[in-house]
Amino acid sequence: MTHEPDADKTDHREGAEGARQGVTAGDAVVRAVGVTKVYRMGKNTISALKGIDLEIYRGEYLSIMGPSGSGKTTLFNMVGGLDVPSEGAVYIDEVDVSQLDSYELAWLRCRKVGYIFQTFNILPVLTALENVTLPMVFAGIPPAEARDKGEQILKRVGLGERMTHRPFELSGGQQQRVAIARSMANDPAIILADEPTGNLDLKTGTEIINLLLELKEELSVTVISATHDMKMLSASDRILWLRDGQVQRIERREDLDIEVGAVDGES
Numbered sequence: 220m221t222h223e224p225d226a227d228k229t230d231h232r233e234g235a236e237g238a239r240q241g242v243t244a245g246d247a248v249v250r251a252v253g254v255t256k257v258y259r260m261g262k263n264t265i266s267a268l269k270g271i272d273l274e275i276y277r278g279e280y281l282s283i284m285g286p287s288g289s290g291k292t293t294l295f296n297m298v299g300g301l302d303v304p305s306e307g308a309v310y311i312d313e314v315d316v317s318q319l320d321s322y323e324l325a326w327l328r329c330r331k332v333g334y335i336f337q338t339f340n341i342l343p344v345l346t347a348l349e350n351v352t353l354p355m356v357f358a359g360i361p362p363a364e365a366r367d368k369g370e371q372i373l374k375r376v377g378l379g380e381r382m383t384h385r386p387f388e389l390s391g392g393q394q395q396r397v398a399i400a401r402s403m404a405n406d407p408a409i410i411l412a413d414e415p416t417g418n419l420d421l422k423t424g425t426e427i428i429n430l431l432l433e434l435k436e437e438l439s440v441t442v443i444s445a446t447h448d449m450k451m452l453s454a455s456d457r458i459l460w461l462r463d464g465q466v467q468r469i470e471r472r473e474d475l476d477i478e479v480g481a482v483d484g485e486s
């Protein structure tokens with residue numbers, strides 16, 4: 220975390236290309252095998268996922284795209300170890316998530332994965348800095364060290380002047396930056412974002428997408444984003460199109476019928 224703010228605002232394709240070239244078979248950070256999810260509501264059942272097979276590679280930016288109700292959040296919860304499948308299995312770093320005890324699950328959620336949500340979900344009574352240091356405190360990092368690191372991360376996401384602000388004193392985009400900073404607190408291997416731009420205007424949403432992309436390239440972190448925001452296409456290495464709980468297709472960005480960069484400004 221020693222990079223200059225704004226140092227990498229140029230062409231992101233090179234880094235993404237590098238990440239892709241580094242991908243080899245067996246380099247999956249997350250693997251879903253035959254994942255189904257059935258929600259039971261009284262007498263009714265809803266099949267939210269109907270057999271998902273998926274490999275997510277280390278260092279890639281994967282967008283899970285689909286209309287509302289297609290199962291994006293359900294899949295997000297599975298690959299993030301927040302919920303377990305009805306059938307099938309999810310492996311994070313080749314560990315079957317359903318086999319973890321509550322202590323191991325807590326470790327995974329605190330250290331391995333950083334989460335970002337549509338509604339930011341930062342704690343209203345805490346300052347930006349306190350929100351970011353909290354996961355480090357949970358992870359047992361000494362307070363002074365957590366504070367230093369929290370300050371560095373907040374500077375990196377462009378909030379160096381907003382450390383002691385509380386969420387109500389921040390714009391939506393700034394709150395999402397705090398959430399991104401918090402997600403990075405314990406150097407996760409995976410950043411999982413569920414509709415991270417869903418509550419943001421076009422310009423702010425684009426800034427958040429660009430920030431996620433920069434962090435992916437600087438930190439070699441895997442970014443998995445559930446979204447129906449088409450602005451996300453240009454940032455993604457691969458796009459998984461989800462429909463009615465099934466994978467419709469998975470595309471690489473270079474195979475998409477779009478010009479990289481041309482999507483900025485469209486929704």
Ligand code: ADP
Pocket residue numbers: 258259260265266267285286287288289290291292293294
């Ligand atoms: P998306 O994020 O793409 O909008 P979701 O994963 O939230 O889709 O939902 C997929 C389907 O599962 C929808 O039909 C939704 O109503 C249903 N669903 C989601 N969560 C629950 C739940 N906790 N209980 C019952 N049904 C649910």
Ligand code: MG
Pocket residue numbers: 291292293414
């Ligand atoms: Mg959702």
